[in-house]
Amino acid sequence: MTAINRRTVLQGLAVATGTLAAPAVQAQPTPVRIGFLTVKTGPLASGGLQMEQGLLLYLKERNNRLAGRAVELITADTGGVPAQARTKTQELVERNRVHCIIGPLAAFEALAIDDYIRGVGLPTLAVAAADDMTQRNPNPWFVRATSTSSQCAHPMADYALNELRMRRMAVIADDIAYGHEMLGGFQRVFEDGGGRVVQKLWPPLAVPDYGTYISQFRSNLDGIYMGFAGSNGFRFTRQFNEYGMGGRVPLTGGMTAVDESLLQNMGNEALGIVSANWYSAELDNPINRSFVELMRRDYRVDPGFYAAATYTNGAVLEAAMRSVDGRVEDKEPFMAALRTNAVPETCRGPVRFDQYGNVVGNVYIRRVERKGPRLVNTVIKTYPDVSQFWTYDPAAYLRNPVYSRDNPASRFLER
Amino acid sequence: MQFYVIQTLNSLALGGVLFLLSSGFSLIFGLQRIPNLAHGALFMLGAYIGTSLISRGVDFWAAAVLSGIAVGLLGAALERLILRRLAGNEQGQVLVTLGVAFIIADVCLMVWTGDPIPVPAPDGLRRPIFAYGLAFPTYRLVVVGVAVVMAVLLFLLIERTRLGAMIRAGVDDMEMARGVGIRVSRLFSITFFFGVALAGAAGVVAGPIFSAYPGLDADMLPLALVVVILGGVGSLLGAFVGSFVVGFVYNFGTALLPDLAYVILFLPMVLALVFKPEGLFGRARP
Numbered sequence: 001m002t003a004i005n006r007r008t009v010l011q012g013l014a015v016a017t018g019t020l021a022a023p024a025v026q027a028q029p030t031p032v033r034i035g036f037l038t039v040k041t042g043p044l045a046s047g048g049l050q051m052e053q054g055l056l057l058y059l060k061e062r063n064n065r066l067a068g069r070a071v072e073l074i075t076a077d078t079g080g081v082p083a084q085a086r087t088k089t090q091e092l093v094e095r096n097r098v099h100c101i102i103g104p105l106a107a108f109e110a111l112a113i114d115d116y117i118r119g120v121g122l123p124t125l126a127v128a129a130a131d132d133m134t135q136r137n138p139n140p141w142f143v144r145a146t147s148t149s150s151q152c153a154h155p156m157a158d159y160a161l162n163e164l165r166m167r168r169m170a171v172i173a174d175d176i177a178y179g180h181e182m183l184g185g186f187q188r189v190f191e192d193g194g195g196r197v198v199q200k201l202w203p204p205l206a207v208p209d210y211g212t213y214i215s216q217f218r219s220n221l222d223g224i225y226m227g228f229a230g231s232n233g234f235r236f237t238r239q240f241n242e243y244g245m246g247g248r249v250p251l252t253g254g255m256t257a258v259d260e261s262l263l264q265n266m267g268n269e270a271l272g273i274v275s276a277n278w279y280s281a282e283l284d285n286p287i288n289r290s291f292v293e294l295m296r297r298d299y300r301v302d303p304g305f306y307a308a309a310t311y312t313n314g315a316v317l318e319a320a321m322r323s324v325d326g327r328v329e330d331k332e333p334f335m336a337a338l339r340t341n342a343v344p345e346t347c348r349g350p351v352r353f354d355q356y357g358n359v360v361g362n363v364y365i366r367r368v369e370r371k372g373p374r375l376v377n378t379v380i381k382t383y384p385d386v387s388q389f390w391t392y393d394p395a396a397y398l399r400n401p402v403y404s405r406d407n408p409a410s411r412f413l414e415r
Numbered sequence: 416m417q418f419y420v421i422q423t424l425n426s427l428a429l430g431g432v433l434f435l436l437s438s439g440f441s442l443i444f445g446l447q448r449i450p451n452l453a454h455g456a457l458f459m460l461g462a463y464i465g466t467s468l469i470s471r472g473v474d475f476w477a478a479a480v481l482s483g484i485a486v487g488l489l490g491a492a493l494e495r496l497i498l499r500r501l502a503g504n505e506q507g508q509v510l511v512t513l514g515v516a517f518i519i520a521d522v523c524l525m526v527w528t529g530d531p532i533p534v535p536a537p538d539g540l541r542r543p544i545f546a547y548g549l550a551f552p553t554y555r556l557v558v559v560g561v562a563v564v565m566a567v568l569l570f571l572l573i574e575r576t577r578l579g580a581m582i583r584a585g586v587d588d589m590e591m592a593r594g595v596g597i598r599v600s601r602l603f604s605i606t607f608f609f610g611v612a613l614a615g616a617a618g619v620v621a622g623p624i625f626s627a628y629p630g631l632d633a634d635m636l637p638l639a640l641v642v643v644i645l646g647g648v649g650s651l652l653g654a655f656v657g658s659f660v661v662g663f664v665y666n667f668g669t670a671l672l673p674d675l676a677y678v679i680l681f682l683p684m685v686l687a688l689v690f691k692p693e694g695l696f697g698r699a700r701p
Contacts, residue, residue: 041521043630046529203669204676208625208634209429211555212666215421231531231628238533238626244543244550261530 031070032321032328035092037078037085037103043206043230044080047105047306050261051127053299054307055102058314061294066314067321069328078104082112089113093120099328102313104128105306107149107177110142117141123328123335125313127306129255131181132402134358134388143338143357145316145346146309147278147388149178150185150403152255154390155363155383156225156276157189160252163365163381164274166222170199172213172236173227173254175405182227182254184403187410189390196412202405205229210239217249218414226253233257234266241269250274258368260304263375270375273368278359278386279308279348280366280377287315288347302374308347315346350385358388417549422666428555430662431562432624435617436635437642438569438654439610445586445649445697446606448505449498452512454614455636456519461486461615462627463523466532475537479619486615487608494607499600520632529629534622554623561620565613566655573651582606586649638665641684647697656695 036055039048052075064071074096076088085104092098100123104110107130117124117139124142126133129149133142160166171186173179179202187197198221201213214236217224226233233253240246246269253275260281263270281292281302291311295303303311320337321328328334342352349362363386366377389397401407440454461482468478493515501507535541536554543550573579581602584592593599618627625631638661646657660683668679687694 041524043628043633045524045629046531049529202673206630206634207669208631208638209425211425211428211552211624212422212669215418215425216670230630231626234531234533235626235628239552239624242543242552242554242624244545244552265530265532267533 029069029326031072032066032326033072033074033096033098034317035089035096035098035101035103036073036075037088037092037101037105037109038075039080039105040077042080044105046231046261048077048080050301050304050306051103051105051310053295053301054303055310055314057291057294057298057307058311062318066318067326069321069326074098078109080106080109082108085109086112086116089116089122093122099123100125100317100334102127102310102317107133114139121331121335123331123338125317125338127309127313129178129181131388134354134356136398136402138356140357141335143316143335143353145312145343145351145353145359145361146305147255147361147363148358149181151358151386151388151390152276152278152363153182153185153227154189155365155386156252156254156274157186157195158193158383159274159276159365159381160223160225161190161193161195164223164250164252166250166252167195168198168220168222169195169225170201170217170221171197171225171227172201172203174205174229174232175202176205176229178229179227180405181403183225184407185390186225186227186254188403188408191408191411197410198412198414200405200410200413205232207232210236211243214240214243214245217245221249223250223252226251226257228254228257230256231262233259234262237266237269237273256305258377259306260302260377261306262304263368263377264301266375268370270368271370274365274380275368275377276363276365277305277377278361278363279305279312280364280379281308282366282376282378283348283364284379285345285347285349287345291347302376303347312346312348312351315343316341316351319343354387354394356388360385360387362386418670420549421551422670423663424551424555426663426666427559427659428552428624428662429666430659431559432617432621433638433642433661434562434655434658435565435620436614437639437646437658438565438651439613440639441643441646441649441651441654442582442586442606443610444643446582447498447603449508449512450640451610452509452636453493453516453519454512454611454639455632455634456516456523457486457490457611458614458618458621458635459627459632460489460519460523461618462534462622462625462631463527463532463618464615465619465622466527466534466627469534475535475619479616482619483612483616486618487612490611491604491608493611494604498607499603516632516636520629524629527627531626531628533626534619536623540623558620558624562658566651569651578605638680641680643694644684645687645694647694650694650696653694653696 038051078085102125107128110128126144131148171183173183251273255277258273319341323337324334339353339357344350351361363383364379365381367380369378443451464482465478540554544553581597642657642661646653669676
């Protein structure tokens with residue numbers, strides 16, 4: 001097991017030769033070393049590869065330099081395994097002496113490195129969505145420019161209630177913390193607004209067939225909310241159609257249920273699905289237009305959640321490095337800059353952070369539509385400056401336990 | 416009522432897929448004493464090869480057969496070139512198949528990327544059948560039919576042909592089979608080819624239900640293990656009955672007691688191991 005893989009060496013060489021070739025007019029500061037925790041093997045690799053594409057593109061556009069310093073990117077593959085995430089983080093810090101890390105992808109990986117990050121004081125630009133990393137157990141070295149699991153579920157529930165006029169819904173999600181937190185957030189806002197969640201289904205994360213679950217849905221539902229990770233939304237939607245449910249009950253979804261990476265292989269069965277995310281490849285701002293164009297050119301894909309996550313992290317990192325004049329070695333001011341800087345322009349729109357290190361930013365309601373040969377997530381409504389606490393009072397919000405299978409309590413379940 | 420009808424049909428469909436997957440696994444396990452842990456990965460590889468063939472215009476059923484042959488050849492090579500060298504070293508063989516499973520999974524990831532790829536059902540089988548106010552996916556019914564036809568063919572092969580008699584002899588007593596002049600090494604290769612080819616073809620046949628995606632291997636392998644341990648190693652009838660038992664237990668278990676989904680799936684296996692370690696239809700080994 002080596003921390004340095006071939007790609008890292010090649011990148012390192014490219015950086016090194018670049019530095020050598022540059023005229024030695026001024027003293028070159030040493031490169032800033034960024035550790036990148038991603039997943040390149042195993043079932044989570046789809047998201048991990050996109051994280052890598054987004055980040056490499058961001059650095060390539062800037063000639064591998066941020067705030068006047070060359071960048072040395074050291075990529076580590078965690079395989080989506082918590083223990084390996086921890087080992088790799090340790091290697092990145094102790095062997096490669098990185099100044100910060102970008103990643104990891106999954107919540108359980110973030111939890112596995114939580115105490116280590118605290119111990120060594122390692123600025124971490126996370127992608128993982130676990131609510132409590134920025135809520136009841138905030139890590140001072142953690143900054144999250146994406147969202148918590150429930151952050152996009154709150155506005156989705158609001159939209160389902162007030163715009164789609166749904167009152168009676170069933171919810172289904174992967175039986176992992178990410179699913180629990182998404183559904184919890186959805187249920188709370190939906191029921192506080194007068195809706196009723198009449199059915200909650202929890203298929204295991206790795207379930208090959210949703211037939212059992214699909215045939216359990218009650219009749220006369222106004223809609224179904226899906227909290228799926230990875231490719232599960234893809235398979236669920238296909239099987240939903242296979243059972244003749246498509247078009248009978250409208251589907252709504254969480255951040256990753258109809259990700260752009262899934263849409264490229266989906267068919268008409270996905271049309272009309274409404275979902276909430278802090279990003280869409282269809283966002284019409286100059287940064288995103290060029291990002292999407294470059295992703296299509298270099299990787300022939302539309303960026304989705306994961307590519308946009310690291311691309312946004314790149315922007316947050318660069319802004320913080322600028323404001324400390326590139327001095328990432330001074331950890332405290334660097335970390336403070338990461339968490340207090342507002343970044344007015346990123347591919348996802350303006351980004352700023354709350355006192356817990358979590359993003360306050362736009363959440364977009366998207367509907368799957370066909371645009372030429374491809375399916376896209378067309379933005380149909382923007383909820384501006386959404387906090388992880390939605391419209392609730394943060395102190396009161398934090399007094400409740402974190403969302404789980406049974407919290408909030410279900411009052412309207414039909415047996 | 417509707418609930419039970421639909422879940423019954425679901426259980427049959429899952430059982431059909433499981434039979435296609437686990438019959439080969441069981442034969443290999445029974446004959447060579449190797450739990451081929453690459454079986455799930457070969458199933459996934461079959462699904463992926465199928466998607467590539469179908470996207471190039473190959474007919475669905477032809478793609479299933481071709482994919483099965485391709486995967487079978489790979490399996491035969493694996494048996495000849497690697498497993499044979501480890502003859503007698505069962506632990507080594509198990510570890511090798513596990514390693515091969517990881518390698519195949521990573522190669523699939525490189526070639527077909529991490530994004531899930533749908534496998535379209537054959538024309539005419541895509542729309543659900545509506546009957547008595549129920550909608551049921553047509554293709555799943557076809558899968559049950561395919562499984563039954565394959566079961567009959569395999570039964571005839573094992574019970575009525577010379578090759579089948581040799582395989583049965585090998586499963587029952589390897590030394591005696593060798594003693595009466597059966598060329599066991601060739602038998603191994605043939606069984607491995609067929610067993611693995613079945614898995615590859617099953618990947619394509621199951622494709623319209625599951626799609627091809629990274630992790631499909633790990634989702635399927637435990638199910639195959641449960642089927643084989645429950646039904647009895649090396650027994651075709653055991654694999655058949657075991658597949659449908661697991662299909663029913665899994666579907667009704669997760670529907671009626673969702674919190675115990677995994678317990679219900681593995682409980683029959685635990686009970687079988689404790690009370691009837693040779694499985695429902697397996698023979699006790701001396």
